[in-house]
Amino acid sequence: MTECTTIDMPFCMYDADQHIIHDSVEGNGILMCSIDNLPAQLPIEATEYFGDMLFPYIEEMLMSDATKPLDKENFSPVVRDAVIASNSSLTPKYKYIQKLRESREYAQLMTMGAKKRILVLGSGYVSGPVISYLTRDPNVEITAVSMIKDQVDHLAKKYNNTTPLAMDVLKSEEKLSSIVKKHDLVVSLLPYSAHPIVARKCIKEKVNLVTASYLTPSMKELQQSAEDSGTTIVGEMGLDPGLDHMLAMECFDKAKDVGATVESYISFCGGLPAPEYSDNPLRYKFSWSPLGVLLNTIQPATYLKNGEVVNIAAGGSLLESVTIMDCFPGLNLEGFPNRDSTKYAEPYGIQSAHTLMRGTLRYKGFAKAMSGFVKLGLINADPCPLLAVNAPAVSWRELICHLLKVPSSTSAGHIKEIVYDKIGRDDSNLEAIEWFGLLGEEPVPVAESVVGALAKHLEMMLSFGPGERDMIVMRNDIGIRHPSGHLEAKNISLVVYGDVNGYSAMAKTVGYPTAIAAKMVLDGEIDGKGLVIPLTKNIYGPILERVKKEGIFYNSKSTFSL
Ligand SMILES: NC(=O)C1=CN([C@@H]2O[C@H](COP(=O)(O)OP(=O)(O)OC[C@H]3O[C@@H](n4cnc5c(N)ncnc54)[C@H](OP(=O)(O)O)[C@@H]3O)[C@@H](O)[C@H]2O)C=CC1
Ligand SMILES: N[C@@H](CCCC[NH3+])C(=O)O
Numbered sequence: 001m002t003e004c005t006t007i008d009m010p011f012c013m014y015d016a017d018q019h020i021i022h023d024s025v026e027g028n029g030i031l032m033c034s035i036d037n038l039p040a041q042l043p044i045e046a047t048e049y050f051g052d053m054l055f056p057y058i059e060e061m062l063m064s065d066a067t068k069p070l071d072k073e074n075f076s077p078v079v080r081d082a083v084i085a086s087n088s089s090l091t092p093k094y095k096y097i098q099k100l101r102e103s104r105e106y107a108q109l110m111t112m113g114a115k116k117r118i119l120v121l122g123s124g125y126v127s128g129p130v131i132s133y134l135t136r137d138p139n140v141e142i143t144a145v146s147m148i149k150d151q152v153d154h155l156a157k158k159y160n161n162t163t164p165l166a167m168d169v170l171k172s173e174e175k176l177s178s179i180v181k182k183h184d185l186v187v188s189l190l191p192y193s194a195h196p197i198v199a200r201k202c203i204k205e206k207v208n209l210v211t212a213s214y215l216t217p218s219m220k221e222l223q224q225s226a227e228d229s230g231t232t233i234v235g236e237m238g239l240d241p242g243l244d245h246m247l248a249m250e251c252f253d254k255a256k257d258v259g260a261t262v263e264s265y266i267s268f269c270g271g272l273p274a275p276e277y278s279d280n281p282l283r284y285k286f287s288w289s290p291l292g293v294l295l296n297t298i299q300p301a302t303y304l305k306n307g308e309v310v311n312i313a314a315g316g317s318l319l320e321s322v323t324i325m326d327c328f329p330g331l332n333l334e335g336f337p338n339r340d341s342t343k344y345a346e347p348y349g350i351q352s353a354h355t356l357m358r359g360t361l362r363y364k365g366f367a368k369a370m371s372g373f374v375k376l377g378l379i380n381a382d383p384c385p386l387l388a389v390n391a392p393a394v395s396w397r398e399l400i401c402h403l404l405k406v407p408s409s410t411s412a413g414h415i416k417e418i419v420y421d422k423i424g425r426d427d428s429n430l431e432a433i434e435w436f437g438l439l440g441e442e443p444v445p446v447a448e449s450v451v452g453a454l455a456k457h458l459e460m461m462l463s464f465g466p467g468e469r470d471m472i473v474m475r476n477d478i479g480i481r482h483p484s485g486h487l488e489a490k491n492i493s494l495v496v497y498g499d500v501n502g503y504s505a506m507a508k509t510v511g512y513p514t515a516i517a518a519k520m521v522l523d524g525e526i527d528g529k530g531l532v533i534p535l536t537k538n539i540y541g542p543i544l545e546r547v548k549k550e551g552i553f554y555n556s557k558s559t560f561s562l
């Protein structure tokens with residue numbers, strides 16, 4: 001139907017052979033009635049009858065408690081049988097709806113025909129270029145999945161051959177399996193903690209998987225089962241980790257080819273606002289998962305410096321190990337170590353290096369302001385029932401009182417004094433805490449943890465506005481000893497700016513390598529089984545070449561000394 005019939009003209013005739021609609025009820029065709037304003041046209045008797053039937057049940061419905069499980073409610077059978085969903089699940093009588101939905105989605109997927117199907121999980125900061133790149137091939141069909149329907153619907157409207165699907169991947173594992181099975185490849189751009197669940201489904205269904213995320217211990221546990229099932233699981237395929245590995249390996253392999261030895265490797269990378277948009281106390285705006293950014297500040301770190309292993313404890317100590325970085329002298333940068341760098345000595349094949357360090361770059365001032373948040377207990381991922389969805393709302397001031405174990409009736413001046421002591425009586429840190437409203441009356445967002453709430457709060461204050469852009473800066477410094485005895489100090493710089501009102505630099509430098517790798521897996525260009533990261537020439541060679549076509553360029557310089 002191209003339009004609805006009306007109360008005055010309730011019928012029309014559709015002649016499918018001729019593909020014409022006419023008002024007459026005579027002649028060939030199907031008699032159609034598609035009035036779209038029926039509820040407003042119900043006769044008054046029907047409304048009254050319905051009201052009379054409903055009335056006896058109103059009181060028990062009003063008195064019910066929606067947070068209680070259905071079987072704990074004292075409902076009459078009529079009301080109980082009318083409850084379609086309770087506590088986020090369909091009630092037993094209505095479980096069939098899930099089956100109907102699945103068969104509809106399955107039918108939709110099947111209409112995609114003989115094309116290659118890719119399941120893209122997550123529609124956050126870096127997903128755009130992944131879908132954009134993959135849908136350039138008209139033979140690729142994407143199913144884009146995320147929790148919020150509007151977000152995936154938006155992606156589906158923006159890109160060709162993209163079908164949206166809103167679901168919570170972690171709450172519907174059975175459904176996830178059935179969807180994975182219907183695809184040729186999965187690209188997971190979910191928060192990294194979700195990847196092992198997705199990877200297990202992929203292994204079970206023998207569907208290859210690509211992520212931009214670190215291969216964490218729980219991913220590494222899957223090595224054997226992935227190999228046994230013949231599944232390829234590509235990880236660390238973004239910017240950092242990702243392009244950093246590829247640029248390093250290209251350099252190491254070239255050094256080895258000429259009989260040289262790599263003595264040191266230092267790699268720093270930062271996703272930053274372009275300098276003109278760094279005007280806040282953290283000098284930072286989010287271009288990728290805010291929770292990921294915040295949690296990274298309390299990770300432990302290990303690196304090798306001049307032959308000595310340096311360990312930095314978890315809980316924020318790395319913010320104290322910050323150093324001024326002069327690698328891009330026009331930028332006021334600082335750097336701190338990122339995770340365990342030493343574990344790359346072997347996969348990089350540079351076991352003899354005396355220095356091996358990976359780190360994070362920020363504008364100067366980030367680490368100090370962030371350390372104030374750490375000291376107040378705001379970067380804490382433990383479950384916090386105080387912030388649960390059904391708990392009474394709390395303000396940031398009340399949360400700070402709770403974290404500092406002082407009564408929330410404490411006067412504003414006294415709270416400020418206690419906070420000031422807690423952060424080492426640092427004026428600029430106190431200013432930052434006030435700037436972000438953390439002593440104010442604004443309600444704390446609902447979240448599973450304090451850091452989850454802070455991530456949501458900061459994301460609202462530190463996102464890129466219209467016309468603003470981000471940048472990514474990466475710098476690899478490599479010391480290479482040549483057979484002649486000369487030491488080559490080689491630096492590789494990668495600087496990319498976001499497109500104003502287009503893709504961010506982070507989305508491009510994470511999304512394009514991920515998408516290129518996904519296409520390579522799909523086309524059999526990457527065919528290793530088990531866990532794969534981009535350290536071999538057959539992988540990094542084509543990717544480093546292909547990202548150039550997407551505007552991602554790097555340059556290198558060398559100086560030699562004896
Ligand atoms: N290697 C690298 O250089 C980089 C790696 N990454 C990694 O890439 C991945 C994507 O990053 P980014 O886009 O910044 O992350 P975001 O946090 O912006 O996006 C995550 C997406 O996953 C969705 N999601 C979260 N939980 C579920 C769930 N249970 N079911 C369905 N959908 C869910 C989110 O939906 P909603 O928005 O509704 O919550 C959102 O669309 C992350 O793992 C990140 O760590 C990111 C940047 C750089
Ligand atoms: N380490 C850099 C880049 C991270 C990109 C995501 N892995 C930063 O935190 O800004």
Ligand SMILES: O=C(O)CCC(=O)C(=O)O
Pocket residue numbers: 192212213214215240241292296
């Ligand atoms: O996805 C991950 O592994 C974590 C995010 C990340 O890449 C990082 O911490 O730099």
